[in-house]
Amino acid sequence: MNYILKILLSAIVVVVLSQVLPGVYVDTYWTAVIVAVVLSILNVLVKPVLILFTLPVTIMTLGLFLLIINALIIILADKLIRGFDVDGLLWALIFSLLLSLFQSVLYSLLKEDKKH
Template identity: 50%
Template sequence: MKTLLQIVLTGLIVLILSNILGGVYVADFFTAIVVAAILALLNIFIKPILLILTLPVTVVTFGLFLLAINAFIILMADWLIEAFRVDGFWWAVLFSILLSFFQSIVFALAQRKR
Protein backbone atom coordinates (compact mmCIF):
# COMPACT_ATOMS: atom_id res chain seq x y z
CA MET A 1 0.00 0.00 0.00
CA LYS A 2 2.86 2.35 0.83
CA THR A 3 4.47 1.78 -2.56
CA LEU A 4 1.20 2.40 -4.38
CA LEU A 5 0.72 5.68 -2.51
CA GLN A 6 4.28 6.73 -3.36
CA ILE A 7 3.69 5.97 -7.06
CA VAL A 8 0.46 7.99 -7.08
CA LEU A 9 2.14 10.92 -5.30
CA THR A 10 5.10 10.74 -7.69
CA GLY A 11 2.67 10.68 -10.62
CA LEU A 12 1.04 13.84 -9.29
CA ILE A 13 4.46 15.49 -8.97
CA VAL A 14 5.35 14.41 -12.52
CA LEU A 15 2.12 15.93 -13.82
CA ILE A 16 2.72 19.21 -11.96
CA LEU A 17 6.33 19.43 -13.16
CA SER A 18 5.28 18.76 -16.75
CA ASN A 19 2.96 21.76 -16.52
CA ILE A 20 5.73 23.95 -15.07
CA LEU A 21 8.71 22.88 -17.20
CA GLY A 22 8.61 23.69 -20.88
CA GLY A 23 10.70 20.73 -22.01
CA VAL A 24 8.74 17.95 -20.28
CA TYR A 25 5.41 16.73 -21.64
CA VAL A 26 2.95 14.25 -20.12
CA ALA A 27 -0.34 13.47 -21.87
CA ASP A 28 -2.55 12.96 -18.81
CA PHE A 29 -2.66 11.82 -15.18
CA PHE A 30 -2.72 8.13 -16.10
CA THR A 31 0.45 8.61 -18.14
CA ALA A 32 2.03 10.38 -15.17
CA ILE A 33 1.22 7.34 -13.00
CA VAL A 34 2.79 5.06 -15.63
CA VAL A 35 5.87 7.32 -15.73
CA ALA A 36 6.15 7.11 -11.94
CA ALA A 37 5.87 3.31 -12.02
CA ILE A 38 8.41 2.95 -14.85
CA LEU A 39 10.82 5.31 -13.07
CA ALA A 40 10.48 3.20 -9.92
CA LEU A 41 11.23 0.02 -11.86
CA LEU A 42 14.19 1.58 -13.67
CA ASN A 43 15.56 2.85 -10.35
CA ILE A 44 15.23 -0.63 -8.86
CA PHE A 45 16.73 -2.66 -11.71
CA ILE A 46 18.85 -0.43 -13.97
CA LYS A 47 20.22 2.27 -11.69
CA PRO A 48 22.29 -0.08 -9.45
CA ILE A 49 23.97 -1.52 -12.54
CA LEU A 50 24.77 1.96 -13.83
CA LEU A 51 26.10 2.99 -10.41
CA ILE A 52 28.50 0.05 -10.31
CA LEU A 53 29.67 0.56 -13.90
CA THR A 54 30.26 4.30 -13.43
CA LEU A 55 31.66 4.19 -9.90
CA PRO A 56 35.12 5.55 -10.84
CA VAL A 57 33.61 8.52 -12.69
CA THR A 58 31.20 9.16 -9.82
CA VAL A 59 34.04 9.16 -7.30
CA VAL A 60 36.21 11.48 -9.41
CA THR A 61 33.33 13.95 -9.86
CA PHE A 62 32.46 13.78 -6.15
CA GLY A 63 29.03 12.33 -6.93
CA LEU A 64 27.97 14.90 -9.51
CA PHE A 65 27.86 12.20 -12.17
CA LEU A 66 24.79 10.85 -10.34
CA LEU A 67 22.89 13.74 -11.94
CA ALA A 68 23.80 12.34 -15.35
CA ILE A 69 22.71 8.85 -14.29
CA ASN A 70 19.36 10.20 -13.07
CA ALA A 71 18.92 12.12 -16.32
CA PHE A 72 19.70 8.95 -18.28
CA ILE A 73 17.03 7.07 -16.30
CA ILE A 74 14.52 9.84 -17.15
CA LEU A 75 15.50 9.64 -20.83
CA MET A 76 15.05 5.85 -20.73
CA ALA A 77 11.51 6.39 -19.41
CA ASP A 78 10.99 8.89 -22.24
CA TRP A 79 12.09 6.23 -24.72
CA LEU A 80 9.79 3.58 -23.17
CA ILE A 81 6.62 5.67 -22.79
CA GLU A 82 5.19 7.23 -25.92
CA ALA A 83 2.97 9.78 -24.14
CA PHE A 84 5.91 11.10 -22.06
CA ARG A 85 8.51 13.33 -23.69
CA VAL A 86 11.61 15.12 -22.46
CA ASP A 87 13.23 17.51 -24.95
CA GLY A 88 16.84 16.85 -24.05
CA PHE A 89 19.50 15.95 -21.53
CA TRP A 90 19.42 19.26 -19.65
CA TRP A 91 15.63 19.17 -19.31
CA ALA A 92 16.04 15.64 -17.94
CA VAL A 93 18.62 16.87 -15.41
CA LEU A 94 16.35 19.71 -14.27
CA PHE A 95 13.32 17.42 -14.14
CA SER A 96 15.32 14.88 -12.13
CA ILE A 97 16.50 17.47 -9.61
CA LEU A 98 13.04 18.94 -9.12
CA LEU A 99 11.38 15.52 -8.96
CA SER A 100 13.80 14.37 -6.26
CA PHE A 101 13.36 17.60 -4.31
CA PHE A 102 9.56 17.51 -4.36
CA GLN A 103 9.46 13.76 -3.67
CA SER A 104 11.53 14.23 -0.54
CA ILE A 105 9.21 17.00 0.69
CA VAL A 106 5.96 15.15 -0.11
CA PHE A 107 7.17 11.81 1.27
CA ALA A 108 8.40 13.50 4.47
CA LEU A 109 4.99 15.16 4.91
CA ALA A 110 3.23 11.84 4.25
CA GLN A 111 5.40 10.14 6.91
CA ARG A 112 4.68 12.92 9.37
CA LYS A 113 0.91 12.49 8.94
CA ARG A 114 1.17 8.85 10.07
Protein backbone atom coordinates (compact mmCIF):
# COMPACT_ATOMS: atom_id res chain seq x y z
CA MET A 1 0.00 0.00 0.00
CA ASN A 2 2.85 2.35 0.86
CA TYR A 3 4.46 1.78 -2.56
CA ILE A 4 1.22 2.67 -4.36
CA LEU A 5 0.87 5.83 -2.31
CA LYS A 6 4.45 6.84 -3.15
CA ILE A 7 3.81 6.23 -6.86
CA LEU A 8 0.66 8.38 -6.74
CA LEU A 9 2.48 11.17 -4.89
CA SER A 10 5.29 11.02 -7.45
CA ALA A 11 2.74 11.18 -10.27
CA ILE A 12 1.19 14.29 -8.72
CA VAL A 13 4.64 15.89 -8.50
CA VAL A 14 5.31 14.98 -12.15
CA VAL A 15 2.05 16.67 -13.20
CA VAL A 16 2.78 19.78 -11.15
CA LEU A 17 6.33 20.06 -12.48
CA SER A 18 5.11 19.62 -16.05
CA GLN A 19 2.79 22.58 -15.48
CA VAL A 20 5.54 24.74 -13.95
CA LEU A 21 8.54 23.87 -16.11
CA PRO A 22 8.24 24.88 -19.77
CA GLY A 23 10.71 22.20 -20.89
CA VAL A 24 8.74 19.26 -19.47
CA TYR A 25 5.49 17.98 -20.95
CA VAL A 26 3.10 15.25 -19.73
CA ASP A 27 -0.06 14.77 -21.77
CA THR A 28 -2.35 12.94 -19.29
CA TYR A 29 -2.54 12.02 -15.62
CA TRP A 30 -2.25 8.36 -16.57
CA THR A 31 1.03 9.16 -18.33
CA ALA A 32 2.26 10.79 -15.12
CA VAL A 33 1.53 7.57 -13.22
CA ILE A 34 3.41 5.59 -15.86
CA VAL A 35 6.32 8.05 -15.59
CA ALA A 36 6.41 7.55 -11.82
CA VAL A 37 6.42 3.76 -12.19
CA VAL A 38 9.06 3.75 -14.95
CA LEU A 39 11.30 6.15 -13.01
CA SER A 40 11.12 3.94 -9.94
CA ILE A 41 11.99 0.86 -12.02
CA LEU A 42 14.87 2.68 -13.76
CA ASN A 43 16.18 3.91 -10.41
CA VAL A 44 16.24 0.33 -9.12
CA LEU A 45 17.65 -1.39 -12.21
CA VAL A 46 19.65 1.08 -14.32
CA LYS A 47 20.90 3.68 -11.84
CA PRO A 48 23.14 1.31 -9.81
CA VAL A 49 24.80 0.10 -13.00
CA LEU A 50 25.45 3.67 -14.16
CA ILE A 51 26.83 4.58 -10.75
CA LEU A 52 29.14 1.58 -10.81
CA PHE A 53 30.48 2.40 -14.29
CA THR A 54 30.98 6.07 -13.48
CA LEU A 55 32.38 5.62 -9.97
CA PRO A 56 35.77 7.26 -10.68
CA VAL A 57 34.10 10.35 -12.18
CA THR A 58 31.62 10.47 -9.32
CA ILE A 59 34.44 10.36 -6.77
CA MET A 60 36.44 13.04 -8.62
CA THR A 61 33.42 15.36 -8.71
CA LEU A 62 32.60 14.64 -5.05
CA GLY A 63 29.26 13.08 -6.00
CA LEU A 64 28.02 15.88 -8.24
CA PHE A 65 28.07 13.56 -11.25
CA LEU A 66 25.12 11.76 -9.65
CA LEU A 67 23.01 14.75 -10.73
CA ILE A 68 23.93 14.00 -14.34
CA ILE A 69 23.07 10.33 -13.83
CA ASN A 70 19.64 11.35 -12.50
CA ALA A 71 19.12 13.58 -15.54
CA LEU A 72 20.10 10.71 -17.84
CA ILE A 73 17.52 8.49 -16.12
CA ILE A 74 14.89 11.19 -16.82
CA ILE A 75 15.95 11.34 -20.48
CA LEU A 76 15.78 7.54 -20.73
CA ALA A 77 12.24 7.67 -19.33
CA ASP A 78 11.46 10.35 -21.93
CA LYS A 79 12.57 7.98 -24.68
CA LEU A 80 10.59 5.05 -23.26
CA ILE A 81 7.26 6.76 -22.53
CA ARG A 82 5.02 8.19 -25.19
CA GLY A 83 3.38 11.39 -23.94
CA PHE A 84 6.30 12.42 -21.71
CA ASP A 85 8.76 14.90 -23.20
CA VAL A 86 11.78 16.64 -21.74
CA ASP A 87 13.54 19.27 -23.86
CA GLY A 88 17.18 18.40 -23.25
CA LEU A 89 19.65 17.69 -20.49
CA LEU A 90 19.21 21.03 -18.68
CA TRP A 91 15.45 20.56 -18.28
CA ALA A 92 16.01 16.95 -17.25
CA LEU A 93 18.47 18.14 -14.60
CA ILE A 94 16.07 20.78 -13.27
CA PHE A 95 13.17 18.30 -13.35
CA SER A 96 15.26 15.70 -11.54
CA LEU A 97 16.34 18.12 -8.80
CA LEU A 98 12.82 19.39 -8.18
CA LEU A 99 11.32 15.90 -8.33
CA SER A 100 13.81 14.65 -5.75
CA LEU A 101 13.19 17.65 -3.51
CA PHE A 102 9.40 17.32 -3.58
CA GLN A 103 9.52 13.54 -3.20
CA SER A 104 11.74 13.78 -0.13
CA VAL A 105 9.41 16.34 1.48
CA LEU A 106 6.26 14.34 0.69
CA TYR A 107 7.79 11.02 1.75
CA SER A 108 8.93 12.54 5.04
CA LEU A 109 5.38 13.76 5.67
CA LEU A 110 4.18 10.25 4.88
CA LYS A 111 6.57 8.81 7.48
CA GLU A 112 5.39 11.35 10.10
CA ASP A 113 1.79 10.26 9.59
CA LYS A 114 2.77 6.66 10.33
CA LYS A 115 4.27 7.61 13.71
CA HIS A 116 1.02 9.10 15.03
